[in-house]
Amino acid sequence: NAGVTQTPKFRILKxxxxxxxxxxxxxxxxxxxxxxxxxxxxxxLIYYSVGAGITDKGEVPNGYNVSRSTTEDFPLRLELAAPxxxxxxxxxxxxxxxxxxxxxxxxTRLTVL
Amino acid sequence: xxxxxQHNHHVILSEAASLELGCNYSYGGTVNLFWYVQYPGQHxxxxxxxxSGDPLVKGIKGFEAEFIKSKxxxxxxxxxxxxxxxxxxxxxxxNQAGTALIFGKGTTLSVSS
Numbered sequence: 352n353a354g355v356t357q358t359p360k361f362r363i364l365k366x367x368x369x370x371x372x373x374x375x376x377x378x379x380x381x382x383x384x385x386x387x388x389x390x391x392x393x394x395x396l397i398y399y400s401v402g403a404g405i406t407d408k409g410e411v412p413n414g415y416n417v418s419r420s421t422t423e424d425f426p427l428r429l430e431l432a433a434p435x436x437x438x439x440x441x442x443x444x445x446x447x448x449x450x451x452x453x454x455x456x457x458x459t460r461l462t463v464l
Numbered sequence: 465x466x467x468x469x470q471h472n473h474h475v476i477l478s479e480a481a482s483l484e485l486g487c488n489y490s491y492g493g494t495v496n497l498f499w500y501v502q503y504p505g506q507h508x509x510x511x512x513x514x515x516s517g518d519p520l521v522k523g524i525k526g527f528e529a530e531f532i533k534s535k536x537x538x539x540x541x542x543x544x545x546x547x548x549x550x551x552x553x554x555x556x557x558x559n560q561a562g563t564a565l566i567f568g569k570g571t572t573l574s575v576s577s
Binding site: 393396399410454455 | 569
């Protein structure tokens with residue numbers, strides 16, 4: 352199993368540009384999550400999904416959108432990139448409940464200039 | 465709002481020294497608690513978790529944590545650290561809605577050989 356994979360690993364965007372961060376898991380997990388990690392700030396939840404077709408906002412959803420059309424994929428969309436979105440983005444998944452172990456992807460380092 | 469506090473931002477130890485990393489959470493009800501670790505260049509991975517039962521939880525690589533309800537604490541310990549324990553450590557708690565984890569800001573551990 353590859354686990355949780357994320358693409359791209361690195362990206363530089365200009366202010367106002369859009370992009371999609373891809374996340375795929377091959378563990379047949381129902382729960383998937385997007386976090387952002389800023390230096391010294393820990394991880395903040397952006398969006399999560401409890402299954403295909405079901406998504407909900409986390410702590411810091413503004414400026415982002417998600418969709419979940421399949422169990423495997425959970426892309427994160429930035430519509431109008433802003434410098435405040437410079438961060439490292441992690442995707443994670445867990446099997447049945449939030450109390451189950453979350454498996455993390457390698458992260459995407461995004462810089463908005 | 466629920467929160468998680470990690471008292472130490474950066475801890476520097478020599479090999480064989482004992483380790484204790486502090487973690488306090490704000491929610492007073494039933495809690496599910498986690499410690500995650502991020503080794504340099506690697507994914508976040510679970511060290512240990514507490515749901516119920518024995519308040520002393522053992523995890524991977526010789527780590528353990530003690531849940532003390534009266535102190536709202538879940539401190540991470542290791543009797544003798546190794547150079548390979550150099551990493552960033554995150555404490556997390558399940559939120560009240562049961563939909564996501566709330567992470568602390570992390571503690572960077574540097575172990576010198």
